[in-house]
Amino acid sequence: MGSIFKYCLFDLMRSKWAITYTLFYFVSCSALLYFSNSPSNAVASLMNIVLFITPLVSLLLGIIYFYQNRDFAELLLSQPIKRNAYFLGNYLGLSTSLVLSLLVGFGIPCIVFGTYELIEELGVLILSGVMLTLVFSGMALLLTLYNENRIKGFGYAILAWLFFAVIYDGLFLVALFWFNDYPLEKFALAATILNPMDLSRVMILLQLDLSALLGFTGASFRHFFGSYTGFFVSLGSIMLWIFVPLWALLKKGNSKDF
Template sequence: MLKILKYSFYDLMRSRWSYVYFLFYLVLGFVLLFLNNDVSKAVITLMNIIIVLVPLIGTIFGVMYYYNSKEFTELLLAQPIKRSSIFLGQYFGVAGSLTLSLVLGLGIPFVLYGLFKSDVIFNFTLLLITGAFLTLIFTVLAFIIAISNENKIKGFGYAVLTWLFLAVIYDGLFLMSLIIFEEYPLDSLSLGAILFNPIDLARTLILLKLDISALLGYTGAVFKQFFGTNLGLFISMGVLILWTVLPIGWLTFKAKHKDF
């Protein structure tokens, strides 16, 4: 698997898009820091961007890479390599290079600005960890969608719809359900709803850590009230890991049972 990972990673590192993504975060980091002139405020603004953008990039890169490397995959399938190694290697290659762009792109400006001297270093680290998780989750979802659809256009469409649903529509439905059923006790429903959406989960996780009640949306407020800060942090982290591990397992299963 490591060999495949190496080749996929090199392949992506040579592609223009990894640099575009890296430069985007680099510029974003610098601009936010100079506009806000405050590291902790910049972290909050960044969170709002990361939570929507990272999943989108993960989804698009994942689908594009899968379809573009179809030939490479077919070449590898005839070689003495385990099937799961081929797909996991490619997946970690994509997710790894995206995470690297994110961490370096945001890390460099913040470190230059004096992150290590400021007290938000843990919040910032948490932000990067959640970003990494979102990359892992949405890239694997994109891979699953791509492997299940031979038709590129369909695969691309489903992938973008999945992102749109989890990033935008889900919250809308959630809020609507809260308004419609406001007379009922909704705590457990809201909690469940958050756990089933990695984007909400990531947002809650960061907000709980940042401890800024004003920025907690309704979803976060319920979560915090119910769990208290530490337990909430622990549970949401655990669920994020589940959100990563289970789809990877599903991808391996799909890869094992597909004809090429």
């Protein structure tokens, strides 16, 4: 697995896509931290970038990379290696390269332009980005295994991103609207935990002064996520989001015909 991981990591780090992704984060983070009047506003803007761009790039870059290397996978899998080692190596290579892009693109501007008061907020922001990368790169690899057709693979990737970024929230709002006569705090909490992008958003928002604007919902979220139970439930949820696609990936990888 080590050799596959190293090859994927270095191959991806040399790709134009990874360099562009790092530069994008570097430029946007530097600009927002340097030009913004309020540090909280800068973090809120960065939050939107992390929440929307990280999953999208993880999905698309993952899909492009795995489809590009599909024929090469045939050669590697004909060698005396376990399939699990191959797929795990690929997953770790892809996610590590994306995480490094995120850490470099965000980390350097944070050190240069960030202030001491922002350490916690920026830390949660980067941690969320890392978690989202781990979740969505697993999904990307899974989608390529299930779809021989590249166009379909891309289509499903964009649909998955749209679902988690937009459609899920829309359905959530509709449910809140329809059932507004009932106590919905627990439902709202459960619905938030079930979407990794929403979970990351809430975790970041609760670190910011802006969370005061959330009113009663914010108070109940702060109450839940501030408790040990809330912490472990959200951690468990994000771990499930990482490990369930990974498990499905290894299972599918073992039975897949190349």
